[in-house]
Amino acid sequence: MVxxxxxxxxxxxxxxxxxxxxxxxxxxxxxxxxxILAVANELNYVPNAAARTLKKRETRIIGTFLTTFEGSFYGGLLQGMKEIMNKLGYDLVICSGTQSHRMLSEGMLDGAIILDREFSDDELIQHANRGHKLVVLDRELSHENVVQVLLDNKAGATFAMEYLISQGHKKLYAVTGPEGTFDSEQRLAAARQTVERSGLNITYKEIPGNFDKKSGFAAAAQIIAEYDGPAGVFCLNDEMAIGMYDALKETPYRIGEHVHVVGFDHIDIADYVQPRLATVDYSERRWGAVAAEQLIKLIGGKGTAEHERIYVSLITGDSVRPANVNIDG
Incomplete structure (x- = not known):
């Protein structure tokens, strides 16, 4: 090498x-x-990026760490990040798996956006203590080198449960996300509180889920097995809600009549299922863009908020009030 x-x-x-x-x-x-440039060109000289990075202490590369790439949720989020980063002269690298964590400690990145439960809070604090700049999307973490950009999960879950209660349901289910995940815990806590605050005689039950269609399908089977009248179901994300739609369309039970479903995330397919899925809506692209903006400000030493909130709303779709009917086997 020259x-x-x-x-x-x-x-x-x-x-x-x-x-x-x-x-x-x-x-x-x-x-x-x-x-000198003519000589460099003649010799086919290629700059040593690693040496340049060491000298300048910057790579102009930002890493986004994800637990998984599955589902349709991540496209808008990553596009929002990419648009801002490219506009401000940074490139985006998508990372997953514990081996990729060394990209931070080895100085390959100028900063990182974290949506990855494989990172422990202690590990992230250690990185922050070493001066690494971080934005977290999946936890509350206080440090001068960390900015939180979080969804208003509690408000969204409250909207969903209040809507189901307003539809007259006396039996409610919540299909949860993976155990220990920030979004699932926040949404579930708000769902419980909403039922308790209602003061109504409501039967409430939680079914374990995993934020995927398969667990929504399984939850539908349990609800059918226990069916004794109309029920409202809050699926803590849309993937599980779509799985529930898929399961119920092969049965006599109708969405919006026997089982009323509300999701969370407003993924694209939610607008095309029938009846249209009621869901908690927000802009994934804006969430990604705000995360990127905050991280680049942090890297540049500019003032940033300790946390930013991404607000949500409820899209109710084509709702049908529950019918007082029973279906035999």
Missing amino acids: SIKDIAKHAGVSISTVSYALNGNPKVTEETRKR
């Missing part, structure tokens, strides 16, 4: 003069710069 030492030897100048010329430093004349 080095600046080789260029200096061929051009008959010092190594420092070559370095100045390659980096556009005004310490060398335009004539000398052109001559």
